[in-house]
Amino acid sequence: MSCPASPYDRAQEGEQLDDECGMLYGEYLMLDKVLEAQRPLGEVHKAPVHDEHLFIVTHQAYELWFKQIIWELDSVRGVFKSVLEESQTLEILKRLNRVVLILKVLVDQVMILETMTPLDFMEFRNYLRPASGFQSLQFRLLENKLGVKQDNRVKYNRNYAKVFGNDEEAIRKIEESEAEPSLKDLVQNWLERTPGLEIEGFDFWGKYHKAVNEILKEEQEKVNKEKNESLKRHKLAELEHRKEVYESIFRPEVHEALVSRGDRRFSHRALQGAIMITLYRDEPRFSQPHQILTLLMDIDSLITKWRYNHMLMVQRMIGSSQLGTGGSSGYQYLRSTLSDRYKVFVDLFNLSTFLIPRSYIPALDEATKSHLCYWGPLKQTKTDALKEQNGKNPLLDSI
Numbered sequence: 440m441s442c443p444a445s446p447y448d449r450a451q452e453g454e455q456l457d458d459e460c461g462m463l464y465g466e467y468l469m470l471d472k473v474l475e476a477q478r479p480l481g482e483v484h485k486a487p488v489h490d491e492h493l494f495i496v497t498h499q500a501y502e503l504w505f506k507q508i509i510w511e512l513d514s515v516r517g518v519f520k521s522v523l524e525e526s527q528t529l530e531i532l533k534r535l536n537r538v539v540l541i542l543k544v545l546v547d548q549v550m551i552l553e554t555m556t557p558l559d560f561m562e563f564r565n566y567l568r569p570a571s572g573f574q575s576l577q578f579r580l581l582e583n584k585l586g587v588k589q590d591n592r593v594k595y596n597r598n599y600a601k602v603f604g605n606d607e608e609a610i611r612k613i614e615e616s617e618a619e620p621s622l623k624d625l626v627q628n629w630l631e632r633t634p635g636l637e638i639e640g641f642d643f644w645g646k647y648h649k650a651v652n653e654i655l656k657e658e659q660e661k662v663n664k665e666k667n668e669s670l671k672r673h674k675l676a677e678l679e680h681r682k683e684v685y686e687s688i689f690r691p692e693v694h695e696a697l698v699s700r701g702d703r704r705f706s707h708r709a710l711q712g713a714i715m716i717t718l719y720r721d722e723p724r725f726s727q728p729h730q731i732l733t734l735l736m737d738i739d740s741l742i743t744k745w746r747y748n749h750m751l752m753v754q755r756m757i758g759s760s761q762l763g764t765g766g767s768s769g770y771q772y773l774r775s776t777l778s779d780r781y782k783v784f785v786d787l788f789n790l791s792t793f794l795i796p797r798s799y800i801p802a803l804d805e806a807t808k809s810h811l812c813y814w815g816p817l818k819q820t821k822t823d824a825l826k827e828q829n830g831k832n833p834l835l836d837s838i
C-alpha cells in the first residue's frame with residue numbers, strides 16, 4: 440500500500456502516485472466497493488430518513504468485525520487441531536485476546552445505534568421486511584465455531600438454517616461449521632491431556648477427591664458440635680447440598696447425566712483438567728493455560744453482554760410485543776436466548792463451585808513440580824561453581 444521510496448516528492452511535482460508503487464490506499468482497501476455499499480431504502484422510496492445511514496453502517500461494521508472474529512477463531516482452532524505445542528500457547532493467547540477486545544467494541548457499539556430514536560426507526564423499518572439480523576450467516580457461523588450446539592438453542596432458533604433457503608453456499612458453510620470440531624471440542628481435547636491427571640503419575644483427581652473428603656469430614660464434625668438445633672438443621676442441609684454438588688463431579692454417571700441434559704459441556708476428564716489448571720495456575724506451566732481459560736470465559740461473557748444490550752435496544756425500538764422483521768416474537772425471543780444454554784464454556788464459570796482453600800490443595804511432589812515448571816530446578820551456574828572453588832565472587836572481584 441505505502442511506497443518504499445516515498446512518493447511525496449513526486450506527488451508535489453504532480454506525478455501520478457501509483458505509477459511505480461503499485462496500489463494506493465483506496466485501491467488496496469477496495470473502498471470503492473465498501474463506501475458504495477450503503478443504499479438507504481428511504482432514499483429509494485423517495486422518503487429519506489437521516490438515521491437510516493447510521494443503521495446500515497452499524498450493521499456493516501458488525502459484519503466486518505464478525506468476519507475478523509471468525510478469522511481469528513479459525514486460526515486458533517487450527518493450532519488446537521495440530522497437536523498443540525506449548526510454544527504455541529502464546530499465539531493462541533494473543534488471538535483470543537484480540538477476539539475479546541473486538542467483542543468489547545461490539546458490546547459498546549450498540550450505544551451508537553441507540554442514538555436513533557424509535558420514531559426515526561419507524562420511518563424506515565417497514566422497508567426492511569423480511570430482513571433481520573436473524574439471517575446473519577456470520578453470526579451463526581461464529582456461534583457454531585465456538586460450540587453452540589443445535590440442542591442447546593431455544594426452540595425457535597433450532598431451525599435457524601431455514602432462513603438461508605436455497606443459498607447453497609450459505610447452507611454448505613453452515614453444515615461445515617456444525618460438523619467440524621468447534622473451539623469447545625478442541626479445548627476439551629486439550630484439557631483432557633493436562634499433565635498431572637495420569638493415575639499412574641501424580642493422579643491429581645485421586646488426591647483432590649481425598650482433599651475434598653477431608654474438608655467435608657471436618658465440616659461434618661463442626662456441624663455435629665452445634666448446640667442450637669435449628670442452626671444445626673440449617674447447616675446440615677447446607678452440607679448435604681455441598682456433598683451432592685461434589686458427587687456430581689466425583690460420580691462420572693452423574694456428570695454424564697448433566698452433560699446429556701445440557702447443564703454441563705465438557706467431558707469428565709476435561710473438567711478435571713480445568714480444575715487442576717485453576718488450582719495450580721501459579722505453576723509456570725499452567726499460567727498460560729489458565730489465561731486461556733479466562734479468555735474463553737471472557738468471550739462467553741461478552742457475547743452474553745452483546746445479546747443483552749441488543750435485546751434492550753430492541754425493546755427500546757419496538758417494545759416487548761411487536762414481532763421482529765424476521766418473524767420471531769422479537770424482544771421475547773431474544774430474551775429467551777440469554778440463558779446459560781448459549782454459554783459454550785459454562786463449565787468454566789461453574790468451576791468456582793469446586794475450588795478448595797489453598798491449604799487443602801494437594802502438594803506437588805518433586806517430580807510433578809519439576810514437570811510443571813519450564814525451567815526445572817535451579818542448577819549450578821558456571822559463576823556459582825567458580826565462587827565455590829575460590830570462596831569468592833569472581834564477578835565482584837573483577838570490578
Ligand code: HEM
Binds near residue numbers: 570772
Ligand atoms: C434498531 C436496531 C435493531 C433492531 C430493532 C433489531 C431487532 C431484532 C429482532 C427483533 C431480532 C429477532 C429476530 C427477528 O424476528 O427479526 C433480531 C435478531 C438479531 N439481530 Fe437485531 N436488531 C437491531 C440491530 C442489530 C444490529 C446492529 C445487529 C448487528 C449485527 C443485529 C444483529 C442481530 C442478530 C445476530 C440477531 C439474531 C440473534 C439470535 O438469533 O440469537 N441487530 N434483531
